[in-house]
Amino acid sequence: MLDRTHRFRRASKVAALLIGVVTLASCGDKTGPNNKQNALRPAGPYARQILHLTEPFFWIAVVIGLGVIGGTIYVALRFREKPGEERSPKQIHGNTVLEISWTIIPALILAVMAVPTVATIFSLAKRPTGNVVNVTVSARQWWWQFTYTDAGNGVVTANELHIPIQTPVNLTLEGPPACSPTPCYANGVIHSFWVPALNGKKDVVPGRTSFLKLEADKVGEYFGQCAEYCGLSHADMRIRVFAQTRPDYDAWVKSQIAQNVSEAALERGVDNADWACATCHSFKSKVPGAVAPNLTHLADRTTFAGAIYKLNYDNLWRWVYDAPSRKPMGDLQSHMPNFSAAGMSQQEAKKIACFLLTNTATNPNPPPECAGQ
Amino acid sequence: MTTVEDATALVHAPEKKHSRLLDRPRATTGPWSWVTTVDHKKIAIMYGTLAICFFMVGGVEALFIRLQLARPNGTILSAARYNEFFTMHGTTMVFLLGMPIAAAFGNYLVPLMIGARDVAFPRMNMLGFWIFACGGIFLYSSFALGGAPDGGWFGYAPLTSTPLAAGYLPGRGADFWCVGLIMLGIGSVATAVNFLVTILNMRAPGMTMMRMPVFVWMILVIAFLTLFAMPPVTAALIMVFMDRNFHTNFFNAAAGGDPLMYQNLFWIFGHPEVYILILPGMGIVSEILPVFSRKPLFGYSIVVFSGIAIGFLGWGVWAHHMFVSGLGPIAVSAFGLSTMLIAIPTGVKIFNWLATVWGGAVRLRTAMLFALGFIAQFTIGGLSGVMHSIVPSDTQQTDTYFVVAHFHYVLFGGLVFAVFGGFYYWWPKFFGRMLNEKLGKVNFWLMVIGFNLTFFPMHFLGFEGQPRRTYTYPSGMGWDTLNLLATIGAFIIALSVLVFLVNVIYTARRGEEAPADPWDARTLEWSIPSPPPEYNFAVVPVVTSLDDYWHRKYTEDDEGRLVRLPAGGADGADGDQTPVGFDPHSIHMPSPSYWPLIFAVSLPTMGYGFVFKNWYLLAAGVIVAFFGLVGWGIEPPTEPEPHGTEAH
Secondary structure, three states, rough: OHHHHHHHHHHHHHHHHHHHHHHHHHHHHOOOOOOOOOOOOOOOOOHHHHHHHHHHHHHHHHHHHHHHHHHHHHHHHHHHHOOOOOOOOEOOOOOOOHHHHHHHHHHHHHHHHHHHHHHHHHHHHOOOOOOEEEEEEEEEOOEEEEOOOOOOOOEEEEEEEEEEEEOOOOEEEOOOOOOOOOOOOOOOOOOEEEEOOOOOEEOOOOEEEEEEEOOOOEEEEEEOOOOOOOOOOOOOOOEEEEEEOOOHHHHHHHHOOOOOOOOHHOOOOOOOOOOHHHHHHHHOOOOOOOOOOOOOOOOHHEEEEOEEEEEOOHHHHHHOOOOOOOOOOOOOOOOOOOOOOOOHHHHHHHHHHHHHHHHOOOOOOOHHHOOOO | HHHHHHHHHHHHHHHOOHHHHOOOOOOOOHHHHHHHOOOHHHHHHHHHHHHHHHHHHHHHHHHHHHHHHOOOOOOOOOHHHHHHHHHHHHHHHHHHHHHHHHHHHHHHHHHHHHHHOOOOOHHHHHHHHHHHHHHHHHHHOOOOOOOOOOOOOOOOOOOOOOOOOOOOOOOHHHHHHHHHHHHHHHHHHHHHHHHHHHHHHOOOOOOOHHHHHHHHHEEEEEEEEHHHHHHHHHHHHHHHHHHHOOOOOOOOOOOOOOOOHHHHHHHHHHHHHHHHHHHHHHHHHHHHHOOOOOOOOOOOHHHHHHHHHHHHHHOOOOOHHOOOOOOOOHHHHHHHHHHHHHHHHHHHHHHHHHHOOOOOOOOOOOHHHHHHHHHHHHHHHHHHHHOOOOOOOOHHOOOHHHHHHHHHHHHHHHHHHHHHHHHHHHHHHHHOEEEEHHHHHHHHHHHHHHHHHHHHHHHHHHOOOOOOOOOOOOOOOOOHHHHHHHHHHHHHHHHHHHHHHHHHHHHHHHHHEEEOOOOOOOOHHOOHHHHHOOOOOOOOOOOOOHHHHHHHEEEEOOOOOOEEEEEOOOOOOOOOOOOOOOOOHHHOOOOOOOOOHHHHHHHHHHHHHHHHHOOHHHHHHHHHHHHHHHHHHOOOOOOOOOOOOOOO
């Protein structure tokens, strides 16, 4: 008996130590890295609402989980049979009171959980009105298009979403438009829009329109990416959100609507050897490209190609030269082709990159390599 | 031997009314006996062996996935290869490990546990195995024949259903995937029907439903689930294949099709499928815990009913896989609440298991360690599952590494641990030798450490924004360390599986021979020799209570304490109930056959015909199938050698 007590003490010590370590480990760095894509570091009311709902249940789960794990270790050690010992334990076949109580108690906990859960579902589904910004989100393999649909707006941009702070942004998530001739199949796949710091995710489904809202508290940059598997470059379909003060945002909208260089001049500039860029891309502000991003204000963006590359001279000319080697695009029917295979020289690609960096910027600041091009 | 055989053939020749072609195969030893066997135990061993092979193939795929993700911007795999590997990893673990391993344990144990000599439909049983084998090989042949499946194990339309020409997915993989899964589904349904009829009709006298071991109950529940879950997914797969190859528009939104219809159909299968995978694990644990605690299962009936409740509720929760698909707040609220309900019967089981061990005489043998590991780890998976039912939380967690952590805690920490526990527990019964305990403990602890190191960090990775199914991630996201830990953990898991294999080989060569009842166990399979003879029970047992075999060995005193019955007071305490003068040949056992195999082989033949639109191959497959079914239908029911000149 003495021995058993001793073993029991040792077991409790082990269990206590384990529980302590796990608890410390989970309290140590509750929020994880500040990578701008972290659901544990919400930057707006909707993401915060979700986290506040999750947190208490997370801790309930931690307590129950540690209880069961601790319990498992406890029963295993406490009732362990010594070598050579043969006990005849009391044969307990069940206990109705116990069994009913551990059916009812979890049911009660769940009932308590259900109330705020349903309330939050409906609250997050509510479409804000009044001072809001409306943006239509289209998802393509493998990039995002944002169209600002408010009166007096009409900006079309790719991968980078600018929003005013402390203002609800209503996103209309729209599957690709029906293609012609109907029926045809160039109609896209399911993607999912997700910027963890601003809200949960929502799928963009062909043939459907869904709603998601964002709001940021403070000026800052927030990352996101496609969260529904959408083929080869699913990992290369990222999002950047720039939350700006209202005046900055208004100025940005104005700059994006402006057509600094005429559409014709832009097309001529990139298309000097008949590469047919305008077949897919648009060079007119407010007008989306057929299957590729609008490039009128390309140089105002910080990234390109699904926000996987920083927009700079080096990355851009290599992309123009041979995009498929820079981002897996497989056999996709319409994607940025390998122009080098079609006879484009590196010199030519560099020239196009310089042209774009110079002529699609609101405040042109061409890189030194472009001097003289 | 040959001479004797020829001689008998000669003697019987004039009596033959059918052609030799229809003769049933005779081999009882050697490879051919395995190929043509209808013995549920041999079929079970083949199921288990092949499933473990696929487990290792899927594991190697996982190791490559982890190597690719060990560092940001990994270059071990191309995007295309990565997508193939994660798709085939999931498909393999669900369809080529999870379901067949349940069929393996179920096949071996259900007849023994209910006191039957075989299953209800031995040849259909054989068919189920060979379809599994053919389907698995068919799926993997895609790697050499134009690209492996790369649309995810869930194969969402329209990614998978759009014709190849659009290039949404490179290669023929999605075609292989559709056809392969339809094929495997046929095998699963055959197996399920067989289990259902066996359990409902072939129980020994006195083996009432409420005296059946929990494991048998769980097999019964998953047989029902399989039977009803396969049709919707088969329909969905046919639609995907039609859309892809014959330009139908089931899921083509541009022509009025609906991509969400695919999700509904898939998850109406997919969620019950999750329970098809985990319930046998729960059954195994419910067998192991009482034996190694020397106590009856606490609240047998509530554990059984919880399993049934999970089976039923499993049909009402499918849309929780679609919380971000845009179903609207009313639908997601309803499915969120129904998902929470699942936690109640699951929790009941966990508490009952703990109460079973409580106060027992606990022997921490390897099997018991795995069962205890199941409880702890499955609980973590269950709790993170409840977190998914909080729909707004799920909109952050779904499609991230949090989900990967969640279902690996259920399916690896749960199911795989139960399976390994089952191996250590029943190995002596299967093969007549005890797996080595020292190696077993190394196996267990390596697996616990490796598993938790791999999957626990993934909870955090998910919250910190890492989506699943991505072949790479940029540096500077703060995910590097946890991903590296996960990769190290994956290799520790691989090491533990290696230790298991070493143990298997060691045991086969030098393992301690197992008595009939090495664990002092409770259920009928331990009342017969290890390994059991072909006919299982020399005398069909008459069952008088739950844990009947235990009650032949023990009784309880007034205080409920265990009292061993005097030796000889109960029959079969030494496991051998064979009556004196017993003649095994007096028991009529089903004869081997090769027709189910011929029919099974026709399926991949047709499959290749469909995938490559080679109508000759398709026609050949149809002819072989017809041939197989007709032969099956008209082969004589009698044994090839009714007078038993051959050694059995």
